[in-house]
Amino acid sequence: MTTVEQAALTGRSPGELTWRRFRRDRAGVASAVVVAFFFLVALAAPLISAVYGKDPTTTYGLDEPGLLNTYGYPVAPNGGISGRFWFGIEPTLGRDVLTQLVHGIRTSLLIATAATVLCVLTGVAIGVTAGYAGGRTDYLLGRFIDLLLAFPSQLSFIAFTPVVYALFVTPGKETPTYLRVVTLILVLWVLGWMGLARLLRGQVLSLREREFVEAAKVTGASPWRIITRELLPNLWTPILVQATLMLPSMVTIEAGLSFIGVGILEPTPDWGRMFANGAHYYESDITYIFFPGVAMIVFVVAFNLLGDSVRDAFDPRTTR
Numbered sequence: 001m002t003t004v005e006q007a008a009l010t011g012r013s014p015g016e017l018t019w020r021r022f023r024r025d026r027a028g029v030a031s032a033v034v035v036a037f038f039f040l041v042a043l044a045a046p047l048i049s050a051v052y053g054k055d056p057t058t059t060y061g062l063d064e065p066g067l068l069n070t071y072g073y074p075v076a077p078n079g080g081i082s083g084r085f086w087f088g089i090e091p092t093l094g095r096d097v098l099t100q101l102v103h104g105i106r107t108s109l110l111i112a113t114a115a116t117v118l119c120v121l122t123g124v125a126i127g128v129t130a131g132y133a134g135g136r137t138d139y140l141l142g143r144f145i146d147l148l149l150a151f152p153s154q155l156s157f158i159a160f161t162p163v164v165y166a167l168f169v170t171p172g173k174e175t176p177t178y179l180r181v182v183t184l185i186l187v188l189w190v191l192g193w194m195g196l197a198r199l200l201r202g203q204v205l206s207l208r209e210r211e212f213v214e215a216a217k218v219t220g221a222s223p224w225r226i227i228t229r230e231l232l233p234n235l236w237t238p239i240l241v242q243a244t245l246m247l248p249s250m251v252t253i254e255a256g257l258s259f260i261g262v263g264i265l266e267p268t269p270d271w272g273r274m275f276a277n278g279a280h281y282y283e284s285d286i287t288y289i290f291f292p293g294v295a296m297i298v299f300v301v302a303f304n305l306l307g308d309s310v311r312d313a314f315d316p317r318t319t320r
Contacts, residue, residue: 018313019313021312021313022310022313025309025312025313027305027309028306028308028310028313030305031302031305031306031309032309034299034302035302035303035306038105038109038299041105041106042102042109043106045099048099049099049102049103052086052099056095056099056103056104056269057269058096059093059094060085060089060095060096061090061091061092061094061095062093063094067080067089067094068089068092071284072091072092073284074088074094074285076088078287079287079290080287081287085097086098087101087291088287088288090277090281090288091281091284091288097288097291099269100274101269101274101295103269104269104292105271105295107264107268107271108251108254108255108270108271108272111181111184111188111250112188112247112248112250114185115185115192115250115254116247116250119188119189119246119250120193120196120242120243120246122197123193123194123196123197123199123242124196124197124232124235126141126145127196127203128200128201128204128227128231128235130142130145130197130201130204131201131202131205131208132204132208132223132226132227132231134208138201141197145197149195151191154253157187157191157253157256157257160187160190160191161184161187161262164183164186164187165180165183168183175265177264177265180263180264180265184254184263188250188253192246195242199238199242200239203238204231204235208231213230213231216229237314240310241307241310241311241314244306244307244310245304245307247303248304251271254270254272255272255275258270258272258273258275258276259272259273259279260276271292271296275289275292275296278292
């Protein structure tokens with residue numbers, strides 16, 4: 001038998017088959033490249049600002065005459081786009097749009113990624129525990145999940161965020177930026193893990209009756225070993241798919257909270273704050289909101305396509 005024939009007969013692991021299916025999905029690969037680009041920009045935001053020579057908080061329009069007209073809008077056409085300001089400048093203050101955007105992406109992705117990781121860990125822990133333990137534990141955890149799901153998500157985010165601020169800041173004083181970031185992560189975490197937990201609970205309820213789990217119990221394996229060695233390897237598909245769909249949702253929620261004024265506030269750069277400022281300027285200068293709007297659309301669409309591609313790669317029976 002030749003080497004080529006032996007290679008053709010060599011078996012592939014499930015991971016290799018999944019990776020092979022994913023590589024064949026051009027939309028998935030392109031989406032992964034776009035998502036990786038956004039995360040790279042977020043990580044390299046300080047370096048980009050240093051190389052570009054601009055700062056996101058410097059008010060160039062107020063410090064240098066001739067950049068803004070008497071109404072506060074850029075004198076140069078297309079929002080002030082030039083060789084010096086690649087994406088233009090912000091009306092009224094004249095801050096650089098490019099550095100605001102890259103630092104805003106950094107802020108939004110930091111909050112969304114941290115909240116997503118916490119939601120996934122919590123959803124896995126509670127969902128697997130409820131499904132495997134069953135009985136009273138499953139009933140109590142199930143009712144707790146139902147209680148949290150009963151809260152309207154968007155209204156709950158808006159209502160609970162100022163309450164958490166008030167617990168740590170004296171009334172009348174400004175809330176520090178770090179506290180706002182931590183609060184947003186906590187609120188998104190507390191109100192965001194229930195869907196994954198309910199999904200995994202249902203998966204575990206069906207898996208715990210399978211032969212391989214019964215065989216592990218007969219051999220005397222501990223519950224921890226059964227969960228980590230038998231159940232979790234069969235749950236990676238829903239976990240990864242839900243995580244890839246959850247993160248862009250967290251980004252849009254965080255931006256929405258900042259847009260209405262209960263998230264990140266000035267002068268900290270943030271996607272939502274750029275949308276809020278752009279809403280005041282779009283009638284006279286639509287260029288300012290154009291770049292963050294396109295960036296948000298591209299990121300969310302790419303991440304959703306990536307989630308679809310990951311799901312298809314893990315389960316070839318599905319069709320998009």
